[in-house]
Amino acid sequence: MTSDGVPQRAGNNLDPWYANYADRAAGFAASEVRALFAVASRPEVVSLAGGMPYVSALPQELITSAFERTMREQGPVALQYGSGQGIPSLRSHILEVMALEGIRNASVDDIVTSTGSQQALDFVAKLFLDPGDVVLAEAPSYVGAMGVFRSYQASVVHVAMDDEGLIPEALRETIAVLRGQGRRIKFLYTIPNFHNPAGVTLSAARRPEILEICRSNEILVLEDNPYGLLHFDEPAPNALRSMDPEGVVYLGSFSKTLAPGFRVGWALAPHAIREKLILAAESAILSPSSFSQLVVSEYLSEADWRGQIDAFRGVYRERKEAMVEALGEYLPQLSWTDPNGGFYVWVTLPDVLDSKQMLPRAVRELVAYTPGTAFFADGRGRHAMRLSFCYPTPEQIRVGIRRLATVVNGELDL
């Protein structure tokens, strides 16, 4: 305690301001594997770690012409502040995109654009989470969302999933246990399609059941769907939002279907929540980038964006096949998910292997992956890893998996 009664926290030699940080800043933890990823970005390393879309496959000339048209025809608007809710023309295009996910019961007024869907995630968390609140999420879940929830001092409680996605019975039981403990559950965060990191899709049969469980327990559903249109054969089942407009906040993004550099995503929310999201956006950023939104909107007006997403599907399908084939050839002793879309394969290792402890050895062998522990809030995941097939070429993927086999076999011989 100082003389004026202000409690003092322990200092820190490296940061003189340490004692002044808000409690929530303790949740801003750098990923344990960030340092290794810096090494893994060396060109000689095959990185199966990140989730970077293969933007080189985009029709660069069409994007350049959208950019030029924007400046020529709408320069003063593009260079100006805009509305906190987002540019209306873009929001109309977003309705067309979401119709492909079965969402036909929405209006442009219900959409709020954001700086990537990551920011919409942050705004939803800011609106709903108090310290100590619980967010339910699949086991495993998206590392970037768990970081957001932690930054609002909420706890993530995982719910089991299998090859058909979140398990309804496990959801029911988890809710009952938490309620029995007097915990406050604020929402279910779920990635129903081509899950990051698990690679699985919530089956059509389970979707109404999951919604019904949440509805009857008065738990909001936060549906995060950046990969939904990137299917390899069958399209994903209709979005949860299409079945329950009042109980679901839906998050979408142009990062995976177009390019993450635009940083354009959105939330589709029930009326009252949408109003609060606009206020959150206005207070945080005044308005999302007019420029980015207009270029994306121009691109969607003029280009064959459906055909371009189809081209992406072809690229990613080929890479996924290369990865699954190479796993079968070089690492038949492991098991893995075989996704029908998206960017990721989830690999389960024998219990004697620890993916985090094995990573430095992998990087020495010039291959990188993300250890499973990154995707759990409760320390699980040591015997699993996420492999991304989105960025490396099929040939690089084969080389990477062959190197990984050297690492795994080396560890198993110890």
Ligand code: PMP
């Ligand atoms: N949700 C999931 C599941 C993701 O994988 C990502 C990006 N890796 C995001 C949200 C955030 O994407 P963005 O902010 O680029 O839209």
